[in-house]
Amino acid sequence: MAAVFSVGAPATRALPGSSIAAASAGEDFSNFRTYDDATNKFQILVPQEWLAGTGESSGIKSVTAFFPEPASDTNVSVVITGIGPDFTRLESFGKVDEFAENLVNGLDRSWKRPPGLAAKLIDSKARNGLYYIEYTLQNPGERQRHIISAVGMANNGWYNRLYTVTGQFFEDESEKFKTQIEKSVSSFKFT
Numbered sequence: 001m002a003a004v005f006s007v008g009a010p011a012t013r014a015l016p017g018s019s020i021a022a023a024s025a026g027e028d029f030s031n032f033r034t035y036d037d038a039t040n041k042f043q044i045l046v047p048q049e050w051l052a053g054t055g056e057s058s059g060i061k062s063v064t065a066f067f068p069e070p071a072s073d074t075n076v077s078v079v080i081t082g083i084g085p086d087f088t089r090l091e092s093f094g095k096v097d098e099f100a101e102n103l104v105n106g107l108d109r110s111w112k113r114p115p116g117l118a119a120k121l122i123d124s125k126a127r128n129g130l131y132y133i134e135y136t137l138q139n140p141g142e143r144q145r146h147i148i149s150a151v152g153m154a155n156n157g158w159y160n161r162l163y164t165v166t167g168q169f170f171e172d173e174s175e176k177f178k179t180q181i182e183k184s185v186s187s188f189k190f191t
Contacts, residue, residue, distance in 0.1 A: 045187035074186045076167040100124035100133045144171040
C-alpha cells in the first residue's frame with residue numbers, strides 16, 4: 001500500500017507549562033513548540049520555525065516528521081509500527097546496550113570490500129521507559145550523519161506499538177542543529 005504524506009503547518013496546541021518542559025528542568029525551550037498527537041498519544045517539542053509532515057501507509061504504521069525550512073537533511077521523525085503480541089515490553093528486544101549494539105552493528109558495512117556504510121555507536125542508555133541511542137553513519141565519500149534516537153513501546157488498546165523517534169543532522173552542521181535535535185528527541189513522551 002502506498003504511503004500518503006502531507007506537509008504543512010503542524011496542528012499543535014501550545015502547552016507553555018507542559019510536563020515535557022518541566023521534565024527537562026533547566027533547559028531553555030523558549031524557541032520550541034509542543035506538537036501534541038492525540039490520536040497516537042504522544043507529545044514532542046520541536047523548534048518553533050520547523051515544518052511538520054505526516055504520513056500513514058496503513059492503520060498500524062505512521063510517520064510524523066519535523067524539519068527546518070528550507071528543507072534539508074536535518075529532521076526529527078516519529079515512526080510508529082505495530083509489533084507482535086510476543087513483544088510485551090521494550091526489554092523484549094534486549095537490554096539497552098544489547099539493543100543499541102545490534103542496531104548499529106546491523107547497519108555497519110565498513111568491513112566489506114569495498115567498504116560500505118560505516119556505523120559507530122556513541123552512547124546508549126535507558127531512561128523513563130525509553131531507550132536512547134546515539135550513533136553516526138557515513139557512506140564512503142559522503143558526509144558523516146549524526147543520529148540521536150529514542151525508542152519506546154505503548155499499547156493503543158488493541159496491539160503493542162513501537163515508537164522510534166529519530167533526529168539526524170550532518171556532523172559538519174553540529175553547531176547549528178545538535179542542541180535542537182537533542183532537546184527535541186529527549187522531550188518525547190507518551191500522553
